[in-house]
Amino acid sequence: MLSRRIAWKLGCAALALITAAGGRLQAEDSTPTGTVQASAVNVAFVESMIEDALQNGTISAEERQLILNQAQRRLDASGVAAVEARLANLPAPLISTDDAKKDEAAAPQTAFGAALEKGMCCDEAGCGGMFDNYYVFAGIDGWSAPADDDAANNFGPRIGFNMGMPLSECRGIGGQFGMSYAAYNFHGRDNGANLSLFEGASIEDQIFLTVGAFKRCNMCLDCPDRISWGLVYDHMITDNFGEHSWEFGIGQVRGQIGYALNCCNEVGALLMLHTNDEQKSTSGGSPSVSALDQASLYYRHHFCWGADTMLYAGIAEEPGDIILGMRNEIPLSERCSFYGNAQYILPSTSGGDDASRNMYAEEYWNVSVGFAYYPNCNAVSKSVCGRRWMPLLPVADNASFAVDIAPNQL
Secondary structure (H helix, E strand, C coil), rough: CCCHHHHHHHHHHHHHHHHHHHHHHHCCCCCCHHHHCCCCHHHHHHHHHHHHHHCCCCCCHHHHHHHHHHHHHCHHHHHHHHHHHHHCCCCCCCCCCCCCCCCHHHHEEEEEHHHHHHHHHCCCCCHHHHHEEEEEEEEEEEEEEEHHHCCCCCEEEEEEEEEEEECCCCCCCCCCCCEEEEEEECCCCCCHHHHHCCCCCCEEEEEEEEEEEEEECEEECCCCCCEEEEEEEEEEEEECCCCCCCCEEEEEEEEEEEECCCCEEEEEEEEEEEEEEEECCCCCCEEEEECCCEEEEEEEECCCCCCEEEEEEEECCCCEEEEEEEEEEECCCCCEEEEEEECCCCEECCCCHHHHCHHHHHEEEEEEEEEEEECCCCCCCCCCCCCCCCCCCCCCCCHHHEEEECCHHH
């Protein structure tokens, strides 16, 4: 369509030059016959322009103006009036028929719209230095596990940090490292004769170390990368743990894989597998302690104002059964956020009089609330993918790293 219009206009210009030259020659020939012949040629020329313009059934405003300009140069007043009257009765397009101009105008709008849409859910990649992508956190933690048996549960403060850094920028793979320290039961849990045997008046200390690699999804590519994954090793070091005040160190491998449905929703799976166990001694036997194996499916939603919620459910190794949990983080500013996490593992047995299989001795639960501080303004993310080099997996806690022990051996 564009080439036809250009050719038509060039043709009009060429004919204009030719007829102008003919007009000058006609001026030298003042015979009436020459005047009549020149007028007939001019009328035919204007008519041909109208017919060419009508090939698509309509005449645009630009085409009308070109025809009128040529009519005014070649025809007398009555001829121009006749052309104007004819053009007034010819159909005009509702929208410009110049497809090239329409496409050129639409293309920038489409590109701008796509860029705007991407900008609304895309975070800046950010710097990749070791101290550019980290946060510190502090909160209150409460939990219970079978190792507590009929003793009280655990409650105390927990502090820590978590940091990420690029390992392979071209592949989007990062590394993460974090740790936490918590202190529980400041006045101990037992009294009387048990104090000297079980250190019942001592504070329970707990350290978690988490190190591994991750890759976040990226919905801002022309072909979105919807897969995210993380694989870490967790190590727990504890003293005065449980009813018998044990001291030990055990580990687990923890993984997460997710698929971003869009910028706000993600589904995936969580997996925790123990790597070692330690043998302990009690009056009821010699139980081994290890991380509890867990597997869950999750759904995660990222709100447009920055809050993030994950709901998950799954299964656990005995003495656990069904896992129900949630994680939440609500940004309060670019540097600070509030978090709240909870998990409950249903026991694999019901309540009863059998002391070795009491339901309370098989319960796992963990509740944590607190605040996280992001020194480099990374608290708010625009999508479920999160900021590229921030750590994907949180530091292990008593939900993601529950301790497995058979209650009938306590």
